[in-house]
Amino acid sequence: MWDYSDKVKEHFFQPRNAGVLADANGVGDVGSISCGDALRLMLKVEPDTDIILDAHFQTFGCGSAIASSSALTEMIKGKTLDEALKVSNQDIADYLDGLPPEKMHCSVMGREALQAAVANYRGEVWSDDHEEGALICKCFAIDAVLIEDTIRANELCSVEDVTNYTKAGGGCSSCHEGIEEILAKVMAERGESFKPGTPAKEEAKPVGMTNLQRIRKIEAVLEMVRPQLKRDGGDIELVDVDGKTIYVNMTGACAGCQMEALTLQGIQQKLMEELKEFIKIVPTKAGALSRATCHP
Amino acid sequence: MEGIYFDNNATTRVDPAVVEAMLPYFTEQFGNPSSMHSFGNKVGLAIKKARMQVQELLGAEHDSEIIFTSCGTESDSTALLSALKAQPERKEIITTTVEHPAILTLCAYLEKEGYKVHYLKVDGKGRLDLDEYKKLLSEQTAVVSVMWANNETGTFFPVVEMAELANAAGAMFHTDAVQAVGKVPLNLKDTKIDMLSVSGHKLHAPKGIGVLYLKRGTRFRPLLRGGHQERGRRAGTENTTSIVGLGKAAEMALEAMTFENTEVARLRDKLEAAILAKVPRSFVTGNPDNRLPNTSNIAFEFIEGEAILLLLNKFGIAASSGSACTSGSLEPSHVMRAMGIPYTAAHGTVRFSLSRYSTEAEVDRVIAVVPEIIAQLRKLSPYWEGDGPAAEPEKAFAPTYA
Numbered sequence: 001m002w003d004y005s006d007k008v009k010e011h012f013f014q015p016r017n018a019g020v021l022a023d024a025n026g027v028g029d030v031g032s033i034s035c036g037d038a039l040r041l042m043l044k045v046e047p048d049t050d051i052i053l054d055a056h057f058q059t060f061g062c063g064s065a066i067a068s069s070s071a072l073t074e075m076i077k078g079k080t081l082d083e084a085l086k087v088s089n090q091d092i093a094d095y096l097d098g099l100p101p102e103k104m105h106c107s108v109m110g111r112e113a114l115q116a117a118v119a120n121y122r123g124e125v126w127s128d129d130h131e132e133g134a135l136i137c138k139c140f141a142i143d144a145v146l147i148e149d150t151i152r153a154n155e156l157c158s159v160e161d162v163t164n165y166t167k168a169g170g171g172c173s174s175c176h177e178g179i180e181e182i183l184a185k186v187m188a189e190r191g192e193s194f195k196p197g198t199p200a201k202e203e204a205k206p207v208g209m210t211n212l213q214r215i216r217k218i219e220a221v222l223e224m225v226r227p228q229l230k231r232d233g234g235d236i237e238l239v240d241v242d243g244k245t246i247y248v249n250m251t252g253a254c255a256g257c258q259m260e261a262l263t264l265q266g267i268q269q270k271l272m273e274e275l276k277e278f279i280k281i282v283p284t285k286a287g288a289l290s291r292a293t294c295h296p
Numbered sequence: 297m298e299g300i301y302f303d304n305n306a307t308t309r310v311d312p313a314v315v316e317a318m319l320p321y322f323t324e325q326f327g328n329p330s331s332m333h334s335f336g337n338k339v340g341l342a343i344k345k346a347r348m349q350v351q352e353l354l355g356a357e358h359d360s361e362i363i364f365t366s367c368g369t370e371s372d373s374t375a376l377l378s379a380l381k382a383q384p385e386r387k388e389i390i391t392t393t394v395e396h397p398a399i400l401t402l403c404a405y406l407e408k409e410g411y412k413v414h415y416l417k418v419d420g421k422g423r424l425d426l427d428e429y430k431k432l433l434s435e436q437t438a439v440v441s442v443m444w445a446n447n448e449t450g451t452f453f454p455v456v457e458m459a460e461l462a463n464a465a466g467a468m469f470h471t472d473a474v475q476a477v478g479k480v481p482l483n484l485k486d487t488k489i490d491m492l493s494v495s496g497h498k499l500h501a502p503k504g505i506g507v508l509y510l511k512r513g514t515r516f517r518p519l520l521r522g523g524h525q526e527r528g529r530r531a532g533t534e535n536t537t538s539i540v541g542l543g544k545a546a547e548m549a550l551e552a553m554t555f556e557n558t559e560v561a562r563l564r565d566k567l568e569a570a571i572l573a574k575v576p577r578s579f580v581t582g583n584p585d586n587r588l589p590n591t592s593n594i595a596f597e598f599i600e601g602e603a604i605l606l607l608l609n610k611f612g613i614a615a616s617s618g619s620a621c622t623s624g625s626l627e628p629s630h631v632m633r634a635m636g637i638p639y640t641a642a643h644g645t646v647r648f649s650l651s652r653y654s655t656e657a658e659v660d661r662v663i664a665v666v667p668e669i670i671a672q673l674r675k676l677s678p679y680w681e682g683d684g685p686a687a688e689p690e691k692a693f694a695p696t697y698a
Contacts, residue, residue: 012606018676029678031695036600036620036628036643038695040678058678060640060693062602062621066676103621116696128696134626 004063005097011067016074021056026121028113030128037061037106039069041113043076045121050081057113064096064103071095072110081118087111101141105132136178139171144182151186159183160200164278171265214275215241221274222248225267229254236267239284246271246281299612300658304498305447305475305591305649306616310541311500317544318502321537329534330525339536346543353546354492354509355483363508363526364539368474368495369398371508372441374519374530375470375491376402379439380411381517386438386467392416392424392453393634396472398493399441400630412436418634421583422451430461437467444476444492448618448631448647449582450591452476456487463488468514474498474506478549479556479588490514496538500651501545505538552652561589563659564650568592570663575670577685581637581645590650593618595632595641596670598679598689604646607669613662618645640679640689 004012024042031038038061044054055077057069071092076084089107093099099107112128119126133144150156150165159179163170169179184194209217215238222236229235234254239247248267250260257263260283268281301309321342327335329343344359351359365371376389376399389406391399393415403413414432416424424442433440440462442453459469470491476482477492478499484492491514496505510516510529522531549556572578577597596604601617608615616622618629620643627633632642648662674680678693686692 009606012603013610015676029693029695033639033643033695034620034628035626036639038678038693040693040695058676058693060598060643060677060679061600062619063606065600065621066603112696126696132626 002063002100002103004067004100007071007095007097008064008067008099011070011096012063015057015066015070017054017056017070017077019056019058021054024056026117028116028118028120028126030112030116031061031109032132033060035105035132037065037109039065039109039113041069041072041110041117043117043121045081052076052079052081052084061106062103064099065106065109067096068092068099068106068110069113072114076114081121084114085118087114101138102135104141108132136182137166137168137171137175140167142166142168144178147179147182148186151183152189154201155190156201157183157187157192157194158198158200164200167272167278170278209275211241217274218246218271221267221271225270229263232257244277244279246279247284248281249284299614300661301614302648302650302654302658302662303614303616304651304654305450305588305647307497307503308500308651309653310497310502311545311548313548314501314541314544318537318541321540325536329536330523342540342543343534343536346539346546349543349546350494350507353477353482353550354494354507355481355485356509356511357485358512360527361484361510361512363510363530364534364542365506365508365530366504366535367506368396368472368493368498369506370519371493371495371506372396372398372470372472373402374508375493376406376439376441377519378515378517379468379470379491380406382515383438383468386436388412388414388434388436388438390414390416390429390432390437390440390442390467392418392442394418394422394446394448394631395441395443396447396474399443399472411438416442420635422446422449422581422631422635423583424453426454426458426461429458433461433465433467435466437462437465439468439470441470441472444471444473444480445588445591446582446631447475448629448645449593449635450475450588450649451582452480452586452588455489459488459490475588475591478546479553479590481553484509484511496542496545499545499549501542502538505535505542507542555652557589560650560652560654563654563656564590564592564648566656567648567650567659567662568594571666574663574667576683578670579641581632581635588649591647592649593645593647595637596644596646597641598677598685599644599670599673601644601646603673604644604669607672608646608665611661611665611669613665615649616647618647619643 021042024044026043026045028041040058042056043052046053055073057073059066059069075087089111092107092110116126136144147168156162159169159176162168162179169176187194232253234252237249239249264281271279325339327339329336329340347359347362350362407413442455442458444455445452455471462469468490472493474495477494490511492509494507497503518529520531525531579595581593581595601619602621605617618632620628628642632645679685679689
């Protein structure tokens with residue numbers, strides 16, 4: 001059974017704004033029947049103000065698809081079209097207190113339905129530019145198509161490269177066989193063969209960031225998470241930065257906490273997003289991160 | 297009411313009598329059956345007894361044809377890899393498109409290793425074309441692996457007849473019978489089946505125990521090499537408690553064989569008929585005339601299976617679905633696709649699998665709950681309008697990107 005948040009369950013069991021909206025003037029039909037998730041979003045827009053007066057949905061799909069649709073309609077009602085278009089798939093997932101990695105595409109579908117419905121209202125043609133592949137990396141929810149495209153565009157030739165460029169494989173590492181298979185396939189297209197053990201490409205230094213700026217940025221991220229840790233009676237301090245490895249000290253209640261590994265993974269994720277590069281966070285006192293497992 | 301468990305093809309509850317039989321082997325009978333002293337001796341005897349209990353359930357000629365493994369998947373892998381190793385001059389495998397991943401994923405891997413795998417197709421009711429099979433059998437065929445009963449639909453394959461044909465072509469025959477063992481009377485000594493896989497937890501024994509039946513005289517190469525356990529055919533200290541449990545479960549399955557095929561079948565038929573009568577646009581998948589007595593797989597058109605399961609679960613009812621979402625994959629069940637079930641129905645398939653512990657009251661409860669769940673989800677479906685599907689549903693809703 002999926003680990004759905006209470007919010008997802010609530011929106012699934014009591015979906016808001018379900019069913020046909022009779023006087024809709026913007027309709028978006030998106031999804032894939034082969035994947036088993038498809039959504040019709042219906043908007044009633046006030047022409048003078050571009051305000052969404054009402055939004056309804058009909059969904060063929062699983063629990064999280066229905067919950068994402070329901071959440072989306074709640075989020076956009078009362079907004080102008082331009083405001084509504086700023087709603088990202090991450091916003092939808094956040095509204096639902098998160099989605100399992102396999103289900104993130106449900107929130108993507110919601111976002112696309114919105115684009116399609118707005119385009120329909122404005123008399124434009126919306127075309128989808130997104131293709132979804134089989135989920136390879138469950139830790140970071142990266143699919144095969146993204147990995148393939150990235151390997152092709154950057155002429156990558158090692159698993160480490162793929163991890164550096166896409167994050168795929170940077171967590172529990174169980175998907176490395178799958179990544180190697182994709183590498184072998186794409187490299188064969190350009191007449192090369194995949195050799196395990198090929199060193200990663202020289203990592204380009206993040207543009208425009210000096211070491212000092214980088215460390216300041218890291219500290220800023222740690223500052224951001226500190227209140228949360230303090231609330232639980234713990235704290236974190238930066239010990240050292242050595243290339244892609246960031247050493248930290250977990251103190252107070254955080255040290256040795258059962259959730260330490262998870263906490264660190266969360267911080268690592270935030271750091272990667274802020275620094276826009278792949279880094280590894282290492283606790284200096286105990287090997288907490290190595291205990292981290294990837295439960296999708 | 298306690299939860300209603302209609303997902304017995306996934307796994308079964310361990311029978312209390314099985315647990316009772318196992319318990320002494322965790323505590324006072326902890327010895328290693330290979331040991332010379334009395335601690336080990338009694339355990340060795342218990343394993344011998346379990347082997348004979350399994351032999352009887354399978355109708356095997358010799359108890360030495362029973363090899364205890366860790367699960368059905370290990371039995372499957374052992375069988376196929378052994379057949380290839382033992383006959384290096386034969387490079388082809390014949391199997392079906394609707395096998396369990398324990399076979400299909402292994403076959404995909406073997407293809408990468410250079411073997412040729414032929415996948416037999418099925419028709420709309422999940423039946424094989426034996427003429428296609430006969431044409432594929434050749435001197436190149438190392439092994440044929442065909443399941444006895446399909447885990448999703450319960451549909452039987454004519455494995456006894458197919459084994460005869462394989463034998464005539466000089467090929468080995470393996471069958472993944474994890475769903476059939478305990479529900480179908482078996483008499484392996486009168487067949488040409490060389491290898492057969494059993495999984496304990498499908499017949500009220502614990503998880504983590506399986507059997508590979510290996511007909512005497514079938515050439516064999518072990519998967520695990522090491523100690524002399526299982527006559528050197530499966531090294532590794534025996535899982536004594538679970539072996540004892542599986543023996544007891546096999547004995548009980550044999551006793552319950554008639555019950556499974558009469559009473560359990562009756563309850564299944566009642567459940568299926570009532571749901572089909574109450575829910576429009578629903579149909580049975582697979583071959584209802586030739587299937588396991590406990591399984592009913594029903595497709596509910598225009599809705600998605602995971603959503604059905606979540607709502608069933610709210611009512612305490614456990615079943616399973618062939619939708620893509622329940623497995624986190626991008627396609628609905630390969631079994632449904634192989635039978636040509638359209639996407640709008642394949643995603644909405646629900647498998648109810650009963651056991652000898654299922655009751656009439658449970659069946660009645662499910663019959664009462666299912667129609668309203670289906671109606672509730674159809675209200676949300678873009679393919680549905682009011683009380684029926686939209687006119688030309690595929691045209692009424694044709695979303696971007698497929």
